[in-house]
Structures are given as C-alpha cells and as structure tokens.
Amino acid sequence: MNAQPRKKALEISNLNQVFNVGKPAEVRAVNDLSFYIYEGETFGLVGESGSGKSTTGKLIAKLQDATSGEIHFSGKEIGHLKKREDIRAFRKSMQMVFQDPYASLNPRKTVMEIIGGGLEVHGLVKKQKEKQAQVYELLNLVGLSPEYATRYPREFSGGQCQRVGIARALAVDPSFIIADEAISALDVSIQAQIVNLLKKLKEERNFTCLFIAHDLSMVKYISDRIGVMNGGRLLEVAPSNDLYNFPLHPYTESLLSAVPMPDPEIERERKRISYDENFHHYEDDTGVGLYEIAPEHFVYCKKEEVPFLKKKYEKLTLKALAV
C-alpha cells in the first residue's frame, strides 16, 4: 500500500435515521453507521433488502435529514450547508440514480426536458441548440437513440427508463454519483455496457461512486471496496477481492453462498448457508463495533472476537495460497 494517506471524498460518522420515532411502527433504518469513501473510488454497498442502503444514499444526497450523525463531503458537513448557492453547488456535484425508474422520472416531461433540465438549472448550456446537442450526446452515451428525446417515460421499457435516469445524472458532470440499483433492471449485455461506461468515465472524469446493488458479481466487478449491510449496520467492509475470497462475517458468507450462477448444473446442486440475525445482536454491546482484522478489512464484532477473526483470516489466506 502507498504510504501517503488517500484523500476521502466522503466521511460518515455515527449516522442514525429513525422513522416514526416513539410510535409502534418505529424503524431504525440506519443504525450508528460510520464509513468513508476515498476520492475516485467506487464503493459498493450490498446487503439485505430493507437494511438501509437507499436511506443511506438519500442521506448522503441530502434528500432526507438524518436523525443524528455527521456526513462530511469534500471536507464540509452537509447539514451545515444553508446558503442557496452552496446547496446548488452541492446538488450539482452530487447526483443520484434511483432504484425505481418510472417513479423517479416526471411522467409529464419528455426525455429532452428531463435530461436537459439539469443542464439549464446549473447554467451549463446557453442556447437551445447547445442543450439539444448535449442531450443527444448523453443519450448516445447510455446506448439510446436520439430519436427517443421526444418520448415520455411511460413510453419506455424498464431498462430504457433506467438509462434515461443515468443520462440525467451524468449530464451535470458531477464529482460524486450515487447509483441505487441503477443497473438491475437492464439486460446483462447493457449492464456490462453501463458498468464499462462508468469505469471509463470514472477514469476520465475522476468521479467517486457509491454503487448500491444486490447483484454481487456485478458489484465485485465495479467496486474497489465493498460494504455489507444488515439491519441498518455495516457488518463487513473490505477491498472487493478480499471480501469475496476471504469473507469473515457469517452474513457475508451466507450472501455469497446464494449468488445464482448461469449454469443449471451448479444451481441443481446449490447449498445455501443460512444466517441467523441474532448472531449480530449482542445482548451486551460494550466493545462492539467495526474492527480492522486485516488492512482495510473491517468486521462488526465484539473486541474479544478480534483474535479469532484474525486467525480465521489467516487460515483462509493460507488455504488460498495452497491451491
């Protein structure tokens, strides 16, 4: 590893989001979450449905206010952004692609208006012609024909709609993109296209990306590091290869054991490892948190469990060397 500390684009500390406080329907969507994302990296967030991934994304994008905790983006606490021009600058640098494509695009606007709108708001184009040219270019980039510019969202298939959302996010040249299940509705070839595209754009424009998804094989491919969430908490954070080759938390093991493979024979023999959530509900939670077991490889556990996990890691790495 290089000795120079890498710059962090985003740092989250003790973030909490509780819905319906005090009511019987109280939900702890995000539970004392702390993590960071380095500048220029892609951080993958995977985990149980309902574990708080989208909520985390929305808090980072300042679309919701957190119950408590801090989010520092480019060194500034985003809760403290109050001036209009500061908020506008923040909105330009931080873009989000949403999970539900139809619900997140205005049904009464054409694709030209949807994608071009951001360009106008942020003063990125002066003339109508310029806007048109840019929208066409963006449509091309995401693999849609420019002829689609006059269409409305409901006139698209699910995957086409999702690509309009991606083009809208890319339009304002953001420095940080939150992609919430942005590719799960696309066919594998277009998924591969978009993932290759994001990788290429990331190199050219050097943006940082929070990539929320459930397809672990794609997440592994695109992410530098990955966080695994369950019940509002991060249970494991590690560089992608490390997480796949040497998973330490039983929940991560269970997730990896359930990834479906495009091979009927393998599927017929599949054995899933099930996971009991009580595993990470500690009765006495003093000394419970994310501990660094190997460089950049963190696991949610009790302090006393650290030596055991270090042994487990060592065993796994030795086993990998032996093969």
Add this chain to the structure above:
Amino acid sequence: MRKKILEVKNLEISFQTYAGEVHAVRGVNFDLYEGETLAIVGESGSGKSVSTQAVMGLLGKKNTHIKGGEILYQGQDLLKLNEDDMQKVRGKEIATIFQDPMTSLNPTMTVGRQIAESIIQHQVVSWGEALEQAEEMLGMVGVKNTKSRMNHYPHQFSGGMRQRVMIAIALACKPKILIADEPTTALDVTIQAQILELMNELKTKINTSIIFITHDLGVVANMADRVAVMYAGKLVEWGTVDELFYNPQHPYTWGLLASMPTLENLEHGLYTIPGSPPNLLHPPVGDAFAPRNAYALEIDFKKEPEVFPVSKTHFAATWLLHAEAPKVTPPAEIQRRREMFDKKLMRREQV
C-alpha cells in the same frame, strides 16, 4: 403429453408515438404447459413486458394497436374477451407481478389492506380472515414484524419490500398462471432465494405455470424448465434450460451468455455485444441482430431467418443452422458450455 395451458400465436403489437409507429412485438409465438416455468430473457426493450401485458389485457388502449394474433387460454382467445370477462380471468386465473412495484401499488392504502382486498376478491372469506391471511403471506415473503408492517403505506417500505408485497398479492390468489416480470430484481440474493423457493412450492403444490421474465441468467438457470430468448420483438431461440445454457445456437444467445460476469473470472473487461439494438420505429429487413453479429452471413441482411429445429424441444431462428451455412467457431465461453453438453449426452447414452 403435458397439457398446454396458454398458446400465444403470431402476436403483433405496435404503439403510435410522436415519432411514428413503434413495432414493439413482431410476431411472437410460444406455448406454456401446465406446471412448468418458462423463462423469457432478452434485450431490454425487446418486448418481454409488452407481450405478457397483452396476455393480461393490460395494455393501455390509447396508443396501442394489437395488430394481430391470438392468445389462447384453455382454448379461449383472451384478445376477444370484453373487459368484464377479462376482469374475472385476471388475478384468479392469471396473476402478475409487475416490473415497477411503486407504480402498481396504491400509495394511499396500507399494505395489509391491499393484500387483503385481493384475497377477498378471489376467495369467500371474511375481512378478518383475509387480514389474517394477508399477514401470513407477508411473513412468507420474508417481511419481518408483520403486525406493524401491515399498517404501513408503500412509501414506508424499501424497494425490495414493495416488490415482496406485489409477490404476496399475486401468490395470495393461487393463480393457474403466474406472470412474474422481473420479480426479484430489487432483492438481495438470500431473500431472492427464499421467494424463488416459494414460487416453486406453488408450482408443485397447485401446479401453477409460471412465466418468469428476468435479466438474471443465474435465476433462469435455477428456476426455468424452458427458456425463450427475445430480440427486437421476436423470439430468436427457445428450448429446455439445459439446451439453452449448454448448447445455445443463436449468436445473440451466445452474446448474452458471454456478457455475464462470474465471481471468479473478472480480470479482463466485461464482454459486451457491440452496437445498439435496432430502432423499432424502422424494423430492419433480414435478421434484426445482423448489424451487431460478428457471425452474420450475407443472407442475414436480406432475408429473415427461418426457425430451424435443433431437437424436438429446441428451436432457433438463425441462418447458421441452414444445411448450407458455413461452420463457425463460437466464442470460447460457448465452446466450454458445449463441451459440457456433449459430456452430458454421452453420460446419458451410457446409462
């Protein structure tokens, strides 16, 4: 011989748009047998959702034109039914799980109520019993704290939880045919596995037939008895799950299988099919896939390929299968799969 429960014949559907007529479905044929799972895969925008929405009679009337074809359900053409009769088929006989849960759930009604209402519509039970069943269904699709969750509105659920509500509603009706359009795209792999098991249970217990639309070829390998591949409004290949995964014939199917990332092999960039899908405002002549097909023959640009049989259950629309076509070497990934297929055949012959 198993019984056919659904036959779709020569289905053709267009949309009128500002820019002209979009030929979304261009002559689709498929059969669905009792108690089988048919997976439909294919290019985004190739007409998977539109074809199956036609089965449910759910296409908007305004700019939609069903230009031709038949959809025979137990011998009766669904395209000829009036709205009242179609309403009776919908839900009880044929149920759907839609691709976009947020727009298909009612935002102003609690989740519990929505599930209970669909139970009431299709079963003779009291409201209390319906609510009880609804809560049980919610638990079965893996939602926790069902008691308080029953009283939540859709926006208070996560994306994957909404999708599970849709699944609960569809399963509650115990339909003869279940059409599931990307039912698990927003779910993590463990809950996905749970839901797939639930659907398979329905299949074995009450002999439901399932049409499963998905982009996840891993899920297809797990769920499907047969697979159909769509491209640009047509079926280009169909066969049993083993035939499709181990002995694919259409170059588009080759491209799909080769684009999949696997957990092991990720060092080189992902393979993608070059170019973009045809614009269905101006459907191409010949094989719609030809311009993106490295294996295209001259004839592909001129004449639409016939459907060639590969086995009694396996068909593909590609000129490569013509007796006089040159022999080509498919991509390495496909050769690997074919070798597995040959070994399997050999093993079967030995037994």
